Amino acid sequence: MEVRLLTTSYQRQVFVERLRQARDEQLTHFTDVIDGQVDNRARLTASELYGLFPDSGSPAENMLAGMAIHDLEMFPRTCSGPDLSHWPERAVFECSDHWSLTPGAGMKIWCGGAIQIARRNPRAVLAYLAVDMSDHFGFYRAMGFVPFGRPVQFTYLKSAAGFPWVQPVILRGEALEKLVAASSQLPFETDDEFATLRFKQGLRLRPFTVPSARQMAWEVQTSPAYGESQAMQACA
Numbered sequence: 427m428e429v430r431l432l433t434t435s436y437q438r439q440v441f442v443e444r445l446r447q448a449r450d451e452q453l454t455h456f457t458d459v460i461d462g463q464v465d466n467r468a469r470l471t472a473s474e475l476y477g478l479f480p481d482s483g484s485p486a487e488n489m490l491a492g493m494a495i496h497d498l499e500m501f502p503r504t505c506s507g508p509d510l511s512h513w514p515e516r517a518v519f520e521c522s523d524h525w526s527l528t529p530g531a532g533m534k535i536w537c538g539g540a541i542q543i544a545r546r547n548p549r550a551v552l553a554y555l556a557v558d559m560s561d562h563f564g565f566y567r568a569m570g571f572v573p574f575g576r577p578v579q580f581t582y583l584k585s586a587a588g589f590p591w592v593q594p595v596i597l598r599g600e601a602l603e604k605l606v607a608a609s610s611q612l613p614f615e616t617d618d619e620f621a622t623l624r625f626k627q628g629l630r631l632r633p634f635t636v637p638s639a640r641q642m643a644w645e646v647q648t649s650p651a652y653g654e655s656q657a658m659q660a661c662a
Contacts, residue, residue, distance in 0.1 A: 427490075428482055429538030429623040432475040440486040441475045448525035456583040456590070466582040470494060470523070472501035476542065478535040482624065491531035493539045494523040497546075504582060505554055507575035507594045517549040524553075524562070533565075537612055537631050538623050544606040545620065551602065554580055554592035563593075569631075570601025605631075 432438050449456055458466035473496040477489040498515035510518055521539055526532035543551060555562055557577045574596035579589040597605065613626035 427478060427480060427534055427625050429476050429478050429535060429541075429625075431621045432477050432486075433621070434486075437477065437486045438470075438475050440489055441477055441492050442470065444489055444492060444527060445523055445525045448527055451527075456585050459582050459584055459589075464581050469496075469501055469504065469582055472496055473522070474500075474542070475523075476535065476538055478531050478538065482622075490528045491526040491535040492523065493521060493525075493535050495519060495521050495539055495542060503552070505578045505580060505592065505594055507578065510550060513549040517547060518552065519543050519546075519548055519550070520552045522553065533631070534625065534629065536565075536569075537609070537625070537629060540605060540609040540631060541612060541614065541623060542620065544609040548602060548606070549598065551597040553595050553597075555595055557591040557593050566595055569597065570605055571595040571597045572601075 430437075432441055460467060473494040476493050476495065477486070478491040479488055480490065496519070498510075498518045498520070501520075503510070503518075504520060504522070521543070524532065524536065524539075526535065551571075552574070553566060553571060555566060572595060574594045577591050577593045580592045581589050583590060608631055612631065613628050614623045615626070616623050
């Protein structure tokens with residue numbers, strides 16, 4: 427399998443269509459918010475989009491999974507939260523729109539995303555997970571992410587019930603260093619400035635072991651103040 431940076435308008439269109447399909451299969455029917463100040467299409471346009479394909483000859487239509495990545499120079503932080511201004515914007519990344527249509531494909535595209543982020547000297551990585559109804563909390567916790575601030579509304583998407591509530595999570599410090607080191611050991615080859623990553627046999631990203639004390643932070647409590655949380659396919 428291989429992960430590709432999507433560079434043509436058609437490839438990126440297929441990414442958006444597959445993302446919508448993945449969310450619909452999870453009964454999370456969202457539409458883009460475009461109201462002047464908030465424009466989800468602009469967010470995706472500014473992001474690097476990556477797709478997972480079965481092999482090097484696979485057309486865009488065979489995309490199995492995807493992920494969007496941007497640093498804070500490419501596009502501002504999408505959700506409010508604790509201050510990160512002590513780090514350069516180019517060193518703080520957001521991973522979002524993590525989707526998969528095939529079992530196991532979500533982990534493989536994440537491996538590709540980890541490689542892309544790790545080579546850029548990151549200081550922090552942010553993601554936004556749906557409160558209550560995301561099935562990705564365990565995975566992100568295993569990678570070393572911890573909650574970062576209180577749940578907030580993700581205002582770039584909406585459903586009939588309104589904006590979804592998400593829990594910001596962050597990867598930084600020792601956990602990030604370990605993931606960067608682990609990603610460098612993944613079996614892959616590339617020959618074009620990392621625009622394509624071809625995975626070899628034995629692909630496995632070793633999870634970061636979260637100390638039991640930190641596990642307590644993942645007991646996210648919902649309350650009326652958070653509103654009615656709505657499901658999202660993955661990190662927003």
